[in-house]
Amino acid sequence: MILQLKSTPSSPYPPFGRVASELAFRSSVIAFSKRCWHLELIGDQYLPPGPCFIYGNHSNNYDPFIYNAFTELGQSTAGVMTMEYLRSGVLSLLFTAAGIVGTEKRVPEPHLIRKIWKMIEQKRRIVIFPEGGRRWHGRPDPWIESTAKVFMRLGVPVYPVVINGSYVGWPRWATYPRPAHIKVEVHPAIDFSDNPTLESSLDRLKKPISKDENVVSEAVKPKRAFRPISGVTKLLYRDPYTGHFGGLIEQGANRLVQRHGDQSWTMNPDSSLIHDQTGKRVLTADMYESIRTLPFTAANQEALLSNVADVQIIENDQLVRAYRRERISIFKDHLSMAPGFRIPLDEVQYTGLERNNKIWILTPSKRVIATFKYEGSVRAWQDILNRIIPELNC
The missing domain is CATH 2.30.29.30 (Pleckstrin-homology domain (PH domain)/Phosphotyrosine-binding domain (PTB))
Structure with a gap:
């Protein structure tokens, strides 16, 4: 069932609180985004003012602000965000005024649909990241299926927006950003006119944003990075050879070494690794996938x-x-x-x-x-x- 949008009279001007919060973000985090990365918008002709949903890949904490680097004053996006920034403080007030509602990842929250519907009635463009948070390794995570149901049933256009360079620009695990060329690509709205099943809808929704973010063009890759290795052991938390937790150590600006062994790697600005002993290039995502599936070695009474x-x-x-x-x-x-x-x-x-x-x-x-x-x-x-x-x- 597709819900019908009410025709409600509204002022042509956004509320003062929204404009004030937007100005605060434009002068701070959006300005930082423009200074940190070379931002480019592709396909903006597909994206009318609203109401609509926008969804995409999400690896960089600044992705929502990168979207809004291309919106006009008073036309900022609303959205759904995890509760980590909405519990208290000035940031919470600013996000709330901007039309951001909080949610706990993958925890059922029946009230959330009512808040989203209210934003649609206000003719807002609503950003939702359907994987429930930032990717750790630049590859797709499982979707929250209820998000797909919302997209299918609320009767407004649903636009995939791919942020090429999100992961290589600032991986979730990394301490510092990398000056990548980030290309924001708006795709045509997903077609649900044939009333597809949930499974078929998920396939259509996932396809445009299913790219491995570790693999980008030379035009997108950062050419330099400040201490790129910093933070990588939050992702590479085991030695891939021995299986020891904490078995890898960050050394200097760009080296990763075994705690007990003679293997080492040098990190490139795009977060890929060069194995010092063989010269082989390995993606951080590939190394992570190899250690994530290593067997446990603890005895029954020992801590894993x-x-x-x-x-x-x-x-x-x-x-x-x-x-x-x-x-x-x-x-x-x-x-x-x-x-x-x-x-x-x-x-x-x-x-x-x-x-x-x-x-x-x-x-x-x-x-x-x-x-x-x-x-x-x-x-x-x-x-x-x-x-x-x-x-x-x-």
Whole structure:
């Protein structure tokens, strides 16, 4: 069923709060985006003012602002964003005024559709990233199927927009950006006129943004980078030869070396790696895929993974306990998150990653947030939990 848009009278001018927030973003993060990357828009003739949905690949934290580098004042996009920037503070106020609504990744939220519908009635262009967050390795992640249902049923055009250079311009794991040539390519709206099945609709929606972002043209690649290696062990969290967690070390500006061994790699500005011993070029995504599937080696009573992190335990949206520099561990049947505080694995309902150093774990009664400021990889934690709890986040 396709919902029908109401004809509601509205002012031709956007609300003051929206314009004020837009000016704040244009003078800060959008200005930064224009200075950091060479931005180019291709195919803008396909994108009328609105209402409509815009979706695309998402690896760079600045992707939503890169879209708005090409909009006129008063015509900024609305959108759906993960809650990490909408909990409190000035940024939360600015995003809310701009028409951004928050969501928890992959957690059912029936109220969200009402908020999206209200934005459509206001004739807004709505940006939604259907994979639920930034890609870690520049390759497509599973879609949130409910997003495809929204696209199919709300009766407005749905435009794929590919950001070529999103990943090589600033990978999620990286500390610093790289000055890439980012090309924003608007594609024609997806056609749902034949009432396709959900499976067929997903195929149509995924196809335009399914490109491996590690592989880009020479025109897009950054030619230089400041300390490109910084942060890569958040993604490459195991030694691909030995399987040891934390077995790779960032060295200097662009080298990755084994902690116990003689293998090493040099990172290029586009985040690909050159194996120093053989000269072979390897994509960070390929190395990540190889370590993500390595077998576990812990005995039954040993932790699969153990790190030091800051921990918050939240009940009914209230912080009840907080720990600094706490040892937290994943075992085969439970999580140890604080002294005397265990979470049986069969109580874990959802997990999510915020930024590149924070994981939240949701149970029927609690939310536990661990922030990795000192060591370790939140990506490693989520990968392991997804392997030992196959139904997690489904």
